[in-house]
Amino acid sequence: MKFFTLPAAASAMAVLLGSAALAEPSGVVGFLMPDQASTRYEEHDFPGFKAEMDKLCPSCEVIYQNANADVALQQQQFNALLTQDAKVIVLDPVDSAAAAGLVTLAQAQGVKVIAYDRPIPATPADYYVSFDNEGIGYAIAKSLVEHLKASGVPDGAGVLQINGSPTDAAAGLIRDGIHRALKESPYKTLAEFDTPDWAPPKAQEWAAGQITRFGAEITGVVAANDGTGGGAVAAFKAAGVNPVPPVTGNDATIAALQLIISGDQYNTISKPSEIVAAAAANIAVTFLNGETPEAKTSLYDTPSELFVPAVVTKENIKAEIFDKGIQTPEQICTGEYAEGCKALGITQ
Known part of the structure; x- marks a missing residue:
């Protein structure tokens, strides 16, 4: 039998305590997207989350699921994570109001909820992390207004406003930012639409109806994201409108970057x-x-971190997207967009 002297025993205990202090965290972490x-x-959110979790907590089990715009499915996914003893759930809610009940359920079981991208106004999550959504709405609309002014569009001219999903609190913040910018502008809003589930075909269908209704009165479109903006562009093209009035977006998707390069x-x-x-x-x-x-x-009584994004137009697309390595010319400058990339100095 081996005995430690008192100093040796104290030293051994210190080593054990030190090892415990340095022990890596572990557990199930859920990542639920809408x-x-x-x-x-x-393409971006989950890979980015998983890569950082792999660095910070290699022993953690990360479970990713997408609800495909189905509120009931997201509730099932959330409940399943609770039964799997998840310790933290990152939740981008399909329906911000319905998500309040999920937050309450999780917190009652000691599970932390991080609201992601879309806030949960009714019941504070444990943390909220996102880009500044109201700032996004203000920035895209303000950018459009300045462009219309510089293009000589007269005061009193009309624009369309295409918002995101009515069940998404982040869409509401983007909408509020757009309202603020347009209210400060000399232009009027001809019509406004909340796009169910952010679905581009629904935005396109609505825009087509407004083109029939207002025709040449439409001098611009403030769309809340690239999907709804792309729907508006498609509606103008289908109606034979050339050139397409300036349309905003948000997310810098590959399709949107190509539309900016082509001028659409x-x-x-x-x-x-x-x-x-x-x-x-x-x-x-x-x-x-x-x-x-x-x-x-803080937002909606929830401790928060909000990041400030950049507006991208033809003028700065090379600096903001390609020089920063967010996308590569090989991904964007294909087919019909090759000449536009050359004209903008993105490729030789």
Whole structure:
């Protein structure tokens, strides 16, 4: 039998305590995204979250699911994570109001909920991380207004406003930002539409009806994201309108960047989802460590971190997208967009 002297025993205990202090966190972490209408969740958000979790918590089990715009399916996915003893759930809700009940359920079981991209106004989550959605709405609309002024569009001219899903609180914030910018402008809103599930075909159908209704009175379109903006562009093209009035967007999708290069979309927002995803992973690991993440600001009584994105137009697309490595010419400058890329100095 081996005995330690008192100093040796104390030293051995110190080593054990030190090892415990350095022990890596572990556990099940859920990452629940809302829909597949946008390609960003599979292409950017989840890969960014998983990569950061792999660095910070290699022993954690990350479970990713997408609800495909189905509220009931997302509730099932959330409940399944609770039965799998998830310690933290990152939730981008299909329906911000319905998600309040999920937050209450999780918190009653000691599970932390990080609201992601879309806030949950009715019941504060444990943390909220996103880009500044109201700021996005203001920025894209303000950019369009300045462009219309510079193009000589007279005061009193009309624009269309295409919002996101009425069940998405983030869409409401984007809408509020657009309202603020348009209210400050000399232009009037001809008509406004909330796009169910952010579905581009629904935005296109509505825009087609407004083209029939207002015709040449439409001098621009403030669309809340690239999907709805792309729907508007498609409606103008189908109606034979040439050139297409300037249309806004948000998300810097490949399709939108190509439309900007071809001149069919005026702007978008560059907000690399990996930035917010990595922040969510850091917050999740802080919770796993039993610590409280620092609140950079607060929204809906929820400690929050909101990132500021960049507006992208033809003038700065090379600097913001290609020089920063967010996309490559090989991904964007294909086929009919090759000449446009050369004209903008993106390729030789």
